[in-house]
Amino acid sequence: SSSASSDVDAFLGCLSAGIPPSLINTPATNSYSSLLLSSVRNLRYILPGITKPLVIVAATEPAHVQTTVICGRRHSVRIRTRSGGHDYEGLSYASIDPHHHFAVLDLAELRAIHIDASRAEAWVGSGATLGELYYAAAAANRTFGFPAGNCPTVGVGGHLSGGGFGALSRKYGLSADNVLDAVVVDAEGRLLNRSTMGKDLFWAIRGGGGESFGVVLSWKVRLVAVPETVTVFGIRRSRNESAVDLITKWQEISPALPRDLYLRVLVQNQTATFVALFLGRCSGLVDTMRGHFPDLGMAHQDCQEMSWVNSTVFFFFGTADVPIEALLNRRNPDYYLKVKSDHVQEPIPRHAWESIWANWLEKPEAALVMLDPYGGRMGSISPSATPFPHRNYLYQLQFFSVWFENGTAALEKRLSWVRGVYKDLTPYVSKNPRAVYVNYRDLDLGTNELEGNVTSYAKARVWGERYFKGNFKRLAAVKSMVDPDDFFRNEQSIPPLPAAK
Ligand code: FDA
Structure with missing residues (x-):
């Protein structure tokens, strides 16, 4: 409509009063496409029919973020914040709603990292990658190490605000459990830190998803202790060998292992790969594996000793023969992506694994299935300490489907595989609610609807309690305090809590 386009013109005028023109990228500027694509991690969300941003603001200073928020509110243009662009459903740069007009605030240039070695702390810009x-x-x-995800191109901004799980989480918890302070631009455009934002907002941004509450510019984190030498292995077992038995046993063994040992499983087609990080030397790992999981048959020759930072390379590339400078590469190959995930409370019985394998894993379109153990520190933190409530499960399960072919046939095939296996697993996974980790965003769980001018709380509970359980209501209460007009919204943002009637 004409009023919408005049809003946009007024918004752009407002931006240009505070932000250099070279940082304001509209579809008419040459830089728009390359900037949009610079951190798109799911090609599904740049297909025709998906709503793209009216403008991308490539902020280089906190004041640019403040200006964008203030102008957006004044001229009714909503904002999506993008740090690393890894959102599984593209919520940081795209919308499935054709009527949703928005600007993207791209934080990639706000990625300074300052390490205070004497205190083992760091200030990290949200635009930095893991x-x-x-x-x-x-x-x-x-x-020095930091507990966070296994993919180095993930952005700090989305990851820390949604939780952040990885190979050090059994020892040190989530990334969000190790956040000491943060700098946020709120819905009024104010710059706040831990002491000025108040304890409720500081709680909400450590696992509630940042997008509902403001724009987090930077984070002060605790660096954690890792030994000078750690040990990794990757052991492959096929379905014909012992993989089904081993996975069945792994479900109870892995969450109960000593905290220094993280043992995940990756399953695809015929093969299960058991991948470990041990915070110690090979001999200690061999002893631990013999004591806890002799059936895997792990031995000295499986060990690879290295520094912790090399182990992060190993976890991503599957080999440590890649220089650690690869961690600084912000680009990923382009692919289409659909992920669904689950939490497991009781071991899935052997016969169920047999049938999952026979019915699903052998198909050519099968996803990569990732099994990540909890236990250790994860299970010793209260479910209400942060918005992330999933502390007491055995493990999480992800169906991670990646494909490269364009077209609806490939898309439909992949989606129906992921949704089909998810449906078949229903009897075996968490219930009431079927729990999901918010950083594994899944729009199949439901999307927001408006009630008057704000997002409906009653509708949002359907998906919100699956991500946050009892913490959802407190997140909505925080939203009412810090953004009662619901400026910061997307398909699955937290709604304000309606006033008690
Ligand atoms: P992106 O920029 O897309 O943001 C994600 C969401 O957070 C959006 O809604 C966005 O608006 C909001 N947001 C981003 N920056 C913000 C800011 N500064 N302030 C406020 N809101 C902000 N997770 C995990 O725990 N462990 C893992 O090992 C992995 N591995 C992994 C691999 C791959 C290939 C992908 C694609 C994803 C993962 N993840 C993961 C999931 C990842 O943690 C999740 O997608 C994060 O939200 C991504 O953060 P980005 O900043 O990259 O995303």
């Missing part, structure tokens, strides 16, 4: 943080921490001191 790989950049791992690299910087290790460069400051080989015995």
